[in-house]
Amino acid sequence: MLRKISMIIAAGLLAAPLAACGDNGGDSGSGSGSDSGSEKIVLGFSQVGAESGWRTANTKSIQDSAKEAGIELKFSDAQQKQENQIKAIRSYIQQKVDIIAFSPVVESGWDTVLKEAKDANIPVILTDRAVDSTDTSLYKTFIGSDFVEEGKKAGDWLVKEYQGKTETVNIVELQGTTGSAPANDRKKGFGDVIAADPKFKIIASQTGDFTRAKGKEVMEAFLKANPDIDVLYAHNDDMGLGAIEAIEGAGKKPGVDIKIITVDAVKDGMQALADGKINFIVECSPLLGPQLMDLVQKVHAGETVPARVVTEETTFTQEQAKAVLPSRQY
Amino acid sequence: MTTITRLAKHRLFWPVAILVVLLLSNLIFTPSFFKVEVRDGHLYGSLIDILRFGAPLILVALGMTLVIATGGIDLSVGSVVAICGALACWRISEQGDQNSVGGVLVAVVLALGLALLLGLWNGFLVAGIGIQPIIATLILMVAGRGLAQLITDGQIITINSSPYKEIGAGYLLTFPVPVLIAIVVIVVAVLLTRRTALGMLVESVGGNAEASRLAGIRSRRIKLMAYMFAALCAGIAGLMISSNVSSADGNNAGLWYELDAILAVVIGGTLLTGGRFSIGGTVIGALIIQTLTTTIYTIGVPPETTLLVKALVVTVVCLIQSPSFREKVFKGRRQRPPTPSAPTAEAPAKVEVPA
Numbered sequence: 001m002l003r004k005i006s007m008i009i010a011a012g013l014l015a016a017p018l019a020a021c022g023d024n025g026g027d028s029g030s031g032s033g034s035d036s037g038s039e040k041i042v043l044g045f046s047q048v049g050a051e052s053g054w055r056t057a058n059t060k061s062i063q064d065s066a067k068e069a070g071i072e073l074k075f076s077d078a079q080q081k082q083e084n085q086i087k088a089i090r091s092y093i094q095q096k097v098d099i100i101a102f103s104p105v106v107e108s109g110w111d112t113v114l115k116e117a118k119d120a121n122i123p124v125i126l127t128d129r130a131v132d133s134t135d136t137s138l139y140k141t142f143i144g145s146d147f148v149e150e151g152k153k154a155g156d157w158l159v160k161e162y163q164g165k166t167e168t169v170n171i172v173e174l175q176g177t178t179g180s181a182p183a184n185d186r187k188k189g190f191g192d193v194i195a196a197d198p199k200f201k202i203i204a205s206q207t208g209d210f211t212r213a214k215g216k217e218v219m220e221a222f223l224k225a226n227p228d229i230d231v232l233y234a235h236n237d238d239m240g241l242g243a244i245e246a247i248e249g250a251g252k253k254p255g256v257d258i259k260i261i262t263v264d265a266v267k268d269g270m271q272a273l274a275d276g277k278i279n280f281i282v283e284c285s286p287l288l289g290p291q292l293m294d295l296v297q298k299v300h301a302g303e304t305v306p307a308r309v310v311t312e313e314t315t316f317t318q319e320q321a322k323a324v325l326p327s328r329q330y
Numbered sequence: 331m332t333t334i335t336r337l338a339k340h341r342l343f344w345p346v347a348i349l350v351v352l353l354l355s356n357l358i359f360t361p362s363f364f365k366v367e368v369r370d371g372h373l374y375g376s377l378i379d380i381l382r383f384g385a386p387l388i389l390v391a392l393g394m395t396l397v398i399a400t401g402g403i404d405l406s407v408g409s410v411v412a413i414c415g416a417l418a419c420w421r422i423s424e425q426g427d428q429n430s431v432g433g434v435l436v437a438v439v440l441a442l443g444l445a446l447l448l449g450l451w452n453g454f455l456v457a458g459i460g461i462q463p464i465i466a467t468l469i470l471m472v473a474g475r476g477l478a479q480l481i482t483d484g485q486i487i488t489i490n491s492s493p494y495k496e497i498g499a500g501y502l503l504t505f506p507v508p509v510l511i512a513i514v515v516i517v518v519a520v521l522l523t524r525r526t527a528l529g530m531l532v533e534s535v536g537g538n539a540e541a542s543r544l545a546g547i548r549s550r551r552i553k554l555m556a557y558m559f560a561a562l563c564a565g566i567a568g569l570m571i572s573s574n575v576s577s578a579d580g581n582n583a584g585l586w587y588e589l590d591a592i593l594a595v596v597i598g599g600t601l602l603t604g605g606r607f608s609i610g611g612t613v614i615g616a617l618i619i620q621t622l623t624t625t626i627y628t629i630g631v632p633p634e635t636t637l638l639v640k641a642l643v644v645t646v647v648c649l650i651q652s653p654s655f656r657e658k659v660f661k662g663r664r665q666r667p668p669t670p671s672a673p674t675a676e677a678p679a680k681v682e683v684p685a
Contacts, residue, residue, distance in 0.1 A: 056484065178633045207633035211582045212486070212575040217383055221627030224376045225360050238486065242575050245499070251370045268488050268577075 040072045041300050044092030046102035048129075049080040054266060057330030058103075058128065058286035065289030071296060082106055086113045093120045099296050101125040107132045107181075114138035123299050127292060129181070136307065140299050143292055143309040145284050147182045151189020153282045153315050154233060154261045158194060161259070161279075166199065169230045172222045173205035174215055174243060176235040182284075183207070186235045186263055203229070208239035215242030223250045234262045237269025237281065244277050255279055265316055267328050273321035281321070283313045286330065341599050345614040348597075348647050352621045353377075359629040372501035376624060384620030385508035386411070386567035388613055390587055391594035392519055393560030395612045398595050400549075400556045401536040401604030402456055402463035407591055409474025410448050410564035411584025414441040415572030416481040419489050428491035437494070438569060445565025448474070449558035457553035471588065478580035488577045498573030508570045515563065520609055529607075532556065536604030594619055597647055618647065 043066060047059055059075075066073035074097060078085040082105045092100050093116055100122055104110060110131045117124050118138055126142040133139075162169055171194070176183030187205075194200040204222050208215040215238060222229065223246060232247075234240035240262035244254040254260055254277045262269055265283040272278045288311045298305050316324070337343055356363040356376070366375035390407050397404045421437035422428055448470060455466035500507040523529030534542040535549040543549045564584070572578045596602060597618055598611025622643055631639050649655045 175633055178636075204630050205633070206627055206630070207636070209582070211579060212577055213571060213579070213583065216575055217623075218627050220379050220383075221376070221624055224362070224379065225628040225630070241577075245575060249370075249499070250374065268486075 040070060041099065041296060042072045042074065042095075042097040043296055044074045044076075044088070044095070044097040044100045046076050046078055046085045046088040046092075046100075048078055048085075048103045048105050054264065054284075054286050054330065058288070060329075061287040061289035062127075062292060063289075065293045068290075069293040069297065071293055078105055080105055082109060089113050089117065093117055093122060096120070097122065098300055099123050099125065101127055101292060101296070103128040104131050111135065111138065125292065125295055125299065127288060128286075141295060141305045141307055141309055143288055143295060144311060145313060146310045147185030147284075148189040149310070150263050150282045150284055150313070151186040151191070152193050153189075154186070154263065154280070155190045155193025157261060157280045157282075157315070158200070158231060158233075159197065162199070169200050170226065170228055171200060171202045171231045171233060172219075172226065172229050173202055174208040174218060174232065174234040174239040175205060176207065176210045176239075178207045182263075183210075183235055190233060208234070208242070210236050210238060212238045212242035215239030216246045217242075219243035219246035220249070223247065223252075229258050232258055232260045234260070237262045237264040237266050237272075237278075240278060241268055241272060244272060267325075267330060270316065270321050270325050270328055273316060273318055274325050276318055279318065281316045283315060285311050285313045341608060342611055342614065344651050345598055345611055345618065348650060349614055349618050349621060352618060352625060352643075356625055356628065363628070368504060372504050373506070376628060378506060380617065380620050380624050381509045382506045383624070384617050385506075385512040386570045387587070387590055387594060387620055388512045388616040389515055389563040389567045389570075390560075390584075391591040391598075391612045391616045392516060392609065393563030394588075394591040395595050395598070395600055395607050395609060396519075396523070396532060396556045397463075397560045398592070398600055398602060399532045399536045399604055399607035400553050401539060402553065402556065403467065403592065403602070404452060404557060404560045405464065405467040405588045406448070406452060406470035406474055407560060407564040407567075408584040408587035409471050409478065410445055410561050411568035411571060411587055412478035412578075412580050413448065413474055413481065414445050414565040414568035415583050416478045416487070416578040416580050417441045417444055418494070418569055419487045419572050419578035420481050422489045422491050422494055423487050428489055429493060431493045434491060434493040438497075441569060442562060442565045445561045445568070446558055449561025450554070452561065453554035453557035456557060457550040475580065478578075478583070482578055482580040484580070486577050486579045490576065494573050495576055496573070498570040498575075508574070511566065511570070515566065516609065516613060519559075523609065528552075533606055536607075590619055591616075593644065597644075597651060599651065 045062060047062075048055060063073060063075065074092065074095070076084075076088040078088060085102060085105055089100055089102065090113065100117055101124070104126065107130065111133050114124060114131075114133065115138065124139040126139050126144070128144040130142055130144070131139070158169075158171075173187065173190075175187055191202070194202075203226055206218045206222070208218050215234065219232070219242065232240070232243055234243060240260055244260070247254040247258055252258060256276075260278045261280045261282070262278055263282045263284055265281045265285075269278065269281055273281050291309065291311065295305055295309065353363075360376070363376050366373055366377055368374065390411070394404055394407065418437040418441040421440055422434060425433040427433065452467050452470060455461045455469070456463045496507055497511070498508055502510055523532065531542070531547055531552050534545070534547060535552045539549045564587075567587075568584060571583055592602075594615035595612050596615070598608055598613070598615035600607040600611060622640060626636055626639060
C-alpha cells in the first residue's frame, strides 16, 4: 500500500515539470528541431523569482522584447532556489535551445552545469547578477547594472549640489543587506566620489536590509543620535521611503531639511521624488530585455560581444520625475 | 539590606536589572538618550522609539508566552504578521476611498478574523491531531509567507489611508497608539490569566497535559485557545507593522519575528518546557531586545558586526538569568576573591528597580 502511494507521488513529481515544459513550448508548435539557424532563435531563460516589483518588471521586459525581436522564449521561474535553476538549465540543454540566459540566484556553484552547456555548444549569457566562476569561457557575456557606477552617480549629484559651499555636510547612509553586491558596491562608489572633498562627512551608516520598515526604524535612531543631518543616502527607494516617514515624524521636511538620494527608481520612489520628498534618484533599470535580445542575436550569429555589458541607465531629478512618472512601467 | 536581598530573589529582578543597565549604558554614548520632548503634538525621543517599535514584538511575545506555557511553541507568528498586514493593506487598496473609517474597520476585522482562523488551524494540528507543535506550526511558517505573497501578488502594496496609519504610527493624547494597544492587550491577558482560573489551567496543561486531562481539565481546548490567542496577537502586530510604513511587504514583514518572540519569552524567565509563565517577564524581555536594537542603531555599531554584538549581549543576558550559572560565579568568587564578575557591576542598579 505504502509503496503504491509513494509510486503515485513519484510519478506526479516527474509529470509536473514535463507539463510545465509543455506549457512553455506554447505558440510555435514545432520548437524541437530548431537547430538549423534559419528558423526562430530559441532562448531558454531562467529567472530568479518574482520577489519584487523590480523583478516582475524585469521578467516582463524580457518577455515583451523577445516577442518583439521574434525570438522564441522558454521561460522558467526558479523561485529563489539554485537547484530549480540548475534543473531548468539542464532541461534547456536537453531541449537543445540555441542560447541560455539566466539571472543567478547566488554567485557560486555554477561551474558544473555551465560546463555541461559549454560541452553541448550552447552559449550562455548572464543577466543582472554575476557568477564567481574563475573560468570566464563558461559564459559569453554578462549584462547588468554597474552598482559601483550607481553609487558614483549619487555621489556626483551631491558634490554638484553642494558646490561652492564650505560648511560641513553631515551624511547618513542606509545600506542594503549586509554583504550583498549592491550594498557593497553602492557604498563604495558613493564613498569614493565624496572622499575627494573633506567637507562631506558620513556620520552614521547602518543596514536597513533594503526594506521600508527597517529603513524607518534605523532612521528614527539616526535622528535621535545626530541632531544635525543634512543628507540621507539610501541604497534603495524602499528604505528611503521608510526614512521619509521617520523624518516627517521628527517634525522635519524630507527633501528640504534633509536632502535625500536613493537608488532604483521604482514607482513609489518616483512618486516621492515628484512630490519633492526625495531630491535625486539613480536608476537601476530592470528593463534590460531589448539589450539582451540584441546580444542573443549577435551571439547566435557568431559575432563577438563584449564580456561585460552595462544596462542603459539614467538618473532622475524632481522635474524629470514629474515628466516621466505617467509612463513609468514599474 | 533585607529588602534588597528579597528584591534580588524576585523572579523579575534580573530581567529588570538588565534592561536598566542596557538603558543606562546608552548615556555614555548618547547623553540625550533619556530626553523625551513633545514635538508636533506628540512625545518624541529614544525611549518612545523603543516602546513604539517594541509594541509589535511585545504583542507577539505575549501570545508566544501562553503557547509556550502550554508546553508548545508557535513558529508561524512571523508569517501571520505578514499575512494580516498583507490582507488589511490589500483590502484597503481595493476600496475606492482609502480614508473611509468604515472600510479600514472592515479590513482590520477581516485581517484579525483570518489571524484567528490561522490560530485555529495551528491549534487543530497540535491539539486536535496531536502533531508536535514545532512541526505543526512550521507548516504555516513556510506556507504562510507564500500566502502573504499570494495576497500581495509578490509586490509591496502601498496604501495611503490616514485612519489605517493611526494603528501603527498615530498618537492619542501625545501617546503612540501602538503602545496603547499593546498595554490594553497586556492588561486583558493579565486579567484573564491571573484573575480567572485560566492562567492556572494553562500552567497545569503545560506542566502535565495528561494529568490535567485526568483531573478534568479540557487540555485540548486550552491549547487551542492559546494558539488562537498567539495568532491574534501576531495579527494585531502585523497591522501595526504594515500601518507604520503604510505598506505590506509579504517577503520581509515579520521575518524572524518568531525567534525574537521566543527569545523575549525566555529572557523573561518562562521555561520552554512549559508550565509556569510570566507575562511581566515577557514584556521586559521584549523591551530588552528592542532596547538592544535601538542602542545598536543609536551608537552606530558597524552593520558587519551588529549580529555579533547582539549575540554577545544575548549570551550575557541568558547567563546572568540562569540561577545555576549565578551560583557558580558567586561560589567561584568566594573561593578566589579577586575574580571580577558581571553581577557586581549591576549592584547600584538594584536600588532603581522599583522605579
